[in-house]
Amino acid sequence: MNLTFFFQTLLIGFSIAAPVGPIGILCIRRTFADGRRAGFISGLGAATADAFYGAVAAFGLTFISTFLIQQSIWIRLGGGFFLIYLGIKTFLAKPYDSETTNHNEENHQGMLSYFMSTFLLTISNPMTILSFAAIFAGLGAGRFNSLDNFASFMMVLGIFLGSSTWWLGLTFATGVVRNRINNDILVWINRLAGAIILIFGIIMLISIQSQHLID
Numbered sequence: 001m002n003l004t005f006f007f008q009t010l011l012i013g014f015s016i017a018a019p020v021g022p023i024g025i026l027c028i029r030r031t032f033a034d035g036r037r038a039g040f041i042s043g044l045g046a047a048t049a050d051a052f053y054g055a056v057a058a059f060g061l062t063f064i065s066t067f068l069i070q071q072s073i074w075i076r077l078g079g080g081f082f083l084i085y086l087g088i089k090t091f092l093a094k095p096y097d098s099e100t101t102n103h104n105e106e107n108h109q110g111m112l113s114y115f116m117s118t119f120l121l122t123i124s125n126p127m128t129i130l131s132f133a134a135i136f137a138g139l140g141a142g143r144f145n146s147l148d149n150f151a152s153f154m155m156v157l158g159i160f161l162g163s164s165t166w167w168l169g170l171t172f173a174t175g176v177v178r179n180r181i182n183n184d185i186l187v188w189i190n191r192l193a194g195a196i197i198l199i200f201g202i203i204m205l206i207s208i209q210s211q212h213l214i215d
Contacts (some may be wrong), residue, residue: 009155013162022200029193036175043167045115049122051160058152079124083201091194
């Protein structure tokens, strides 16, 4: 394994994380409400899930990928309802309510819930495995299939670091803007973010229903 290969895995992790979806909206909102640490911890949850799916692809754990894809409807169903719950909760949240106290950055339990929520939301999309498979195919599938365990581990690490880099940059940029807004604007940010997350949840449920009808 060489540095070029490692940087390729960093790019894979970055590119998987970069498209702004419900996780990105959630991280931006949490950064506005609770600061960069809350937003970045949320991003790390998504990065950990990306690394998990990267590991499934890198180590050739086909029994896991097959199971997740077979159960994808139920997994995505849970993710869709969870998004709807988060959307409603975010929409109704006040800038500094019980969820977002002034000392929330010191609240380890709150940070753990931020991490786990984005981890579970990202895991709820087993199709991510297919995204990694498509990227590997584009870069030369045979090259990745022939990796030893150490190279596979470094590949997963690169995916995690690449994804984390995106979330670090996103939360840092959001934090810069955060210092220039007041609570009235935060209320509207909560409502907008909540509405977008809610819509993503509804779209996920509709897509599941459409897939079920096609199947």
